[in-house]
Amino acid sequence: MTENQNNKICVVIGASHAGVNFAFALRREGWNGDIILYDADPILPYHRPPLSKAYLSSEDGIDKNLLKSAESYEKEGITLKLGIKVSSINREKKYIVLSDGTEQGYDKLVLATGARPIMPPIPGLMSSNNIFPLRTAADVTNIRTCLAASDLKRVVVIGGGYIGLETAASLKKLGAPVTVLEREERILARVTAPEMSAFFQNLHAENGVAIFTEKNVIAIESNSEEKVVKCDDGASYAADIIIVGVGIHVNTELAASAGLTIENGIKVDETAKTLDDDIFAIGDCTFNFNPHYNRFVRLESVQNAVDQAKVAAAAICGKETKYDSIPWFWSDQYDVKLQMVGLSNGYDQLILRKEADNEKCFSAWYFKRDRLLAVDAVNNAKAYVYGTKFIKSGDKIDKAKLVDLEVEFKPIHLLAV
Amino acid sequence: MAKITFITSDNESITLEGSSGSVMALAVDNGIKGIDGDCGGVCSCATCHVHVRPEDMEKTGTASEIEADMLELDDNADEFSRLCCQLEIGDHLDGVVLRVAK
Numbered sequence: 001m002t003e004n005q006n007n008k009i010c011v012v013i014g015a016s017h018a019g020v021n022f023a024f025a026l027r028r029e030g031w032n033g034d035i036i037l038y039d040a041d042p043i044l045p046y047h048r049p050p051l052s053k054a055y056l057s058s059e060d061g062i063d064k065n066l067l068k069s070a071e072s073y074e075k076e077g078i079t080l081k082l083g084i085k086v087s088s089i090n091r092e093k094k095y096i097v098l099s100d101g102t103e104q105g106y107d108k109l110v111l112a113t114g115a116r117p118i119m120p121p122i123p124g125l126m127s128s129n130n131i132f133p134l135r136t137a138a139d140v141t142n143i144r145t146c147l148a149a150s151d152l153k154r155v156v157v158i159g160g161g162y163i164g165l166e167t168a169a170s171l172k173k174l175g176a177p178v179t180v181l182e183r184e185e186r187i188l189a190r191v192t193a194p195e196m197s198a199f200f201q202n203l204h205a206e207n208g209v210a211i212f213t214e215k216n217v218i219a220i221e222s223n224s225e226e227k228v229v230k231c232d233d234g235a236s237y238a239a240d241i242i243i244v245g246v247g248i249h250v251n252t253e254l255a256a257s258a259g260l261t262i263e264n265g266i267k268v269d270e271t272a273k274t275l276d277d278d279i280f281a282i283g284d285c286t287f288n289f290n291p292h293y294n295r296f297v298r299l300e301s302v303q304n305a306v307d308q309a310k311v312a313a314a315a316i317c318g319k320e321t322k323y324d325s326i327p328w329f330w331s332d333q334y335d336v337k338l339q340m341v342g343l344s345n346g347y348d349q350l351i352l353r354k355e356a357d358n359e360k361c362f363s364a365w366y367f368k369r370d371r372l373l374a375v376d377a378v379n380n381a382k383a384y385v386y387g388t389k390f391i392k393s394g395d396k397i398d399k400a401k402l403v404d405l406e407v408e409f410k411p412i413h414l415l416a417v
Numbered sequence: 418m419a420k421i422t423f424i425t426s427d428n429e430s431i432t433l434e435g436s437s438g439s440v441m442a443l444a445v446d447n448g449i450k451g452i453d454g455d456c457g458g459v460c461s462c463a464t465c466h467v468h469v470r471p472e473d474m475e476k477t478g479t480a481s482e483i484e485a486d487m488l489e490l491d492d493n494a495d496e497f498s499r500l501c502c503q504l505e506i507g508d509h510l511d512g513v514v515l516r517v518a519k
């Protein structure tokens with residue numbers, strides 16, 4: 001039996017995947033005190049991944065994309081305080097201060113502050129209109145509105161990461177001419193192997209989206225007709241709309257000024273607890289230990305948000321718990337579904353398994369010696385699922401069998417003997 | 418309009434009415450325990466696994482290829498398993514009974 005939390009208050013800062021899932025998980029774990037969720041975003045909490053994918057190219061309102069219905073919060077006794085910023089934390093007296101100066105006490109505090117898009121200090125970037133990041137529902141509304149009002153609809157996407165590429169694919173689907181500019185020598189350089197980068201570069205080319213690499217944007221010039229994106233090699237690209245997808249800043253300021261440890265994110269232990277026994281942190285904003293990879297990592301993903309939310313909820317209710325998830329991610333671009341499991345950093349061998357008869361169905365298996373670190377599966381849920389099973393079990397794979405299409409593609413037939 | 422019954426792991430039986438959207442969204446909106454729908458309904462997370470009552474399989478149909486592959490993540494999957502984000506609500510689903518997977 002866990003202790004009774006009647007009259008106790010759990011305050012959550014940040015109501016996206018991590019914060020919302022935490023609130024519901026906390027109730028499920030038996031917390032019977034108050035749960036109050038704060039977020040600066042005024043909209044009922046919504047799914048973020050579809051924003052750059054299906055949601056962007058649809059006509060759906062955000063009501064079709066909510067994490068939970070308004071009634072669900074009511075039913076579970078979860079109080080949502082939206083459109084409100086939190087300005088500081090007083091750890092000693094256990095209260096937070098809101099931007100309007102009011103205070104809210106807590107017994108347990110959960111930081112789910114997430115991240116915000118980097119808007120790089122490029123001359124002209126902040127001073128021009130029609131330049132958008134893509135992280136919130138409001139960003140999507142702005143992009144849709146701008147696109148609808150533009151005659152030529154020429155889009156330049158700065159940044160060839162997942163957000164940039166997904167946005168490019170979605171806007172292309174809406175009929176916009178799209179160009180992507182990437183600073184590195186290949187797209188997705190930070191997160192995937194050169195073979196995968198090449199595949200996605202081709203995929204975009206096939207769909208009529210031009211991707212230019214080694215393009216360092218140095219200025220954005222605007223006149224009444226258009227904008228011109230200028231690069232340091234002399235190239236320039238005309239645009240009506242510019243999307244900035246060059247990465248994120250973790251929102252650690254609140255935690256830092258409260259004296260919590262910041263190391264690439266808010267540092268937490270395996271129960272999502274910070275150095276303060278009454279303050280937990282979950283989701284994109286955390287730097288947490290992953291036992292499968294034996295190192296601290298910071299992950300920007302739904303999986304990490306949801307799994308840390310569950311762990312923190314259990315821990316706060318006094319239950320034995322430990323974060324030990326294998327990370328997973330997905331990306332949808334055109335007719336391609338990419339599913340990723342594991343973390344490939346430090347791999348020394350990449351094995352590509354191509355399925356028969358379909359060049360858009362394959363998988364990339366990242367190994368470090370005999371150990372499978374990660375799998376990127378393109379239109380190949382089987383490979384994703386089997387990769388997950390192998391990473392979980394630690395069973396060794398016979399690499400020759402993995403690429404042999406004569407061998408039935410089932411974990412049991414791929415085992416090394 | 419379709420009436421859909423969910424049986425949770427605590428053997429609680431809850432009947433909901435829906436006219437559009439996915440069965441997963443209906444379940445999440447109504448807080449059906451065990452249906453998480455973490456990926457928002459794009460067949461990427463396998464957190465909306467249900468077992469269809471055998472006699473209702475005719476109404477729901479069987480899992481698609483990607484769905485069947487994703488279901489392999491769960492050792493409890495069987496021939497009646499579906500990821501309910503892939504079940505679009507319509508009159509054809511009226512009366513189906515879904516047991517939420519453990």
